[in-house]
Structures are given as structure tokens and as C-alpha cells.
Amino acid sequence: MSPPAPLITASLVQGPVAIETLSWPEGAGAECVFVGRTRAETHPEFGRLVRLRYEAYEPMAQRVLRTIAEEEAARSGCLAVRAAHAQGDVGLGEASVVIQVAAAHRGEAFDACRRVIDRVKVEAPVWKREVWERGETFVEGRLVTKGEA
Numbered sequence: 001m002s003p004p005a006p007l008i009t010a011s012l013v014q015g016p017v018a019i020e021t022l023s024w025p026e027g028a029g030a031e032c033v034f035v036g037r038t039r040a041e042t043h044p045e046f047g048r049l050v051r052l053r054y055e056a057y058e059p060m061a062q063r064v065l066r067t068i069a070e071e072e073a074a075r076s077g078c079l080a081v082r083a084a085h086a087q088g089d090v091g092l093g094e095a096s097v098v099i100q101v102a103a104a105h106r107g108e109a110f111d112a113c114r115r116v117i118d119r120v121k122v123e124a125p126v127w128k129r130e131v132w133e134r135g136e137t138f139v140e141g142r143l144v145t146k147g148e149a
Contacts, residue, residue: 006073007080007102010065012056012126016094017084025079028102032109034117036097038090046132051091057125061085068119076112078103083116085126096128 007025019033041049069081080102090096099116103109120126128139 004079006070006078008066008069008073009080009082009084010062010069011084012058012061012065012087013084014088015086016090016096017086017098018095019098019100020082020084022080022082022100022102025102027104028079030103030106030109032101032103032106032113034097034099034113035095036117037095038092040092043130043132043135043137046135046137048133049092050131050133051089052096053089053129053131054085054087054096055127055129056085056087058087060125064124065120068116068123072101072112072116072119075115076101076103076108078108078112081112081116083120085120085124087126089131 007023019035038052065083065085069083072078073081078101082100084098086096097120099113101109101113101116103112130137130139
């Protein structure tokens with residue numbers, strides 16, 4: 001009998017995202033959580049950061065988040081992977097991305113969690129605008145070559 005398929009959740013959320021209680025899979029002994037939050041920064045020309053504003057190409061972003069979660073679950077033998085990314089405004093201290101991974105052991109959970117967030121940052125069609133006291137800047141995505149991520 002083959003093991004059950006991993007629980008995969010991938011979503012775009014309006015505004016800040018939050019950690020959720022996973023439907024705990026049987027056999028999971030470890031959960032690793034990454035939360036990416038807006039940090040206070042100061043731009044030399046535009047002053048203090050007020051908030052971040054995220055835009056996404058929704059149909060593709062949903063597909064990419066799900067594909068990343070499925071591939072990393074299969075690669076690491078994870079029992080659950082959740083990837084949630086914010087759209088719209090995210091204030092200082094609020095979360096723009098949450099990755100949760102459940103696995104049998106901590107090593108797999110840590111490794112998969114890191115790979116998921118690293119891939120989301122590079123592959124997901126989500127764009128970030130920084131809103132400062134006296135202006136806005138757009139954060140360009142980074143192109144990578146195959147195998148680099």
C-alpha cells in the first residue's frame with residue numbers, strides 16, 4: 001500500500017498572511033515554518049518605509065505555488081506543505097509570505113521549507129512595490145539560470 005498523498009495548500013491572500021494550524025498528517029514528527037515579514041528600513045532619498053504592496057498574476061501564481069509545494073513534498077518525502085503569499089498592502093511587522101512544512105523528521109522539514117521559500121522568491125509571478133514616506137520604488141525580480149535556485 002502506498003503512502004497517502006501529501007497535503008498541499010497554495011494560496012494568495014489579500015493583505016497579510018498568517019500561520020495556520022495544519023491538519024496534522026499521521027507520521028509527521030516535525031514542522032518547519034518560515035514567515036517573511038516587512039522590516040523597517042530607510043531609503044536615502046525617500047525616507048522611512050511605510051508598507052509593501054504586492055501584485056500577482058493570480059492564475060499563474062497559484063499554479064507556481066502549488067507546483068513548487070508538490071515538487072518539494074515529493075523530493076523530500078514531506079507529508080504536508082503550505083505556501084501562502086500576500087497580495088495588496090503589508091505593513092511593517094506583518095507577514096507577506098508563510099511556508100509551513102510537515103515531515104517525519106526535522107531535517108527533511110528544514111530542507112524542504114528552505115527550498116520552497118527560495119523557489120517562491122525566484123519563480124512566483126509576484127511583484128513588490130516599496131511605499132516610502134516620500135515616494136515608491138519597485139523591486140525587480142532576479143533571473144536565475146537552470147540549476148541555480
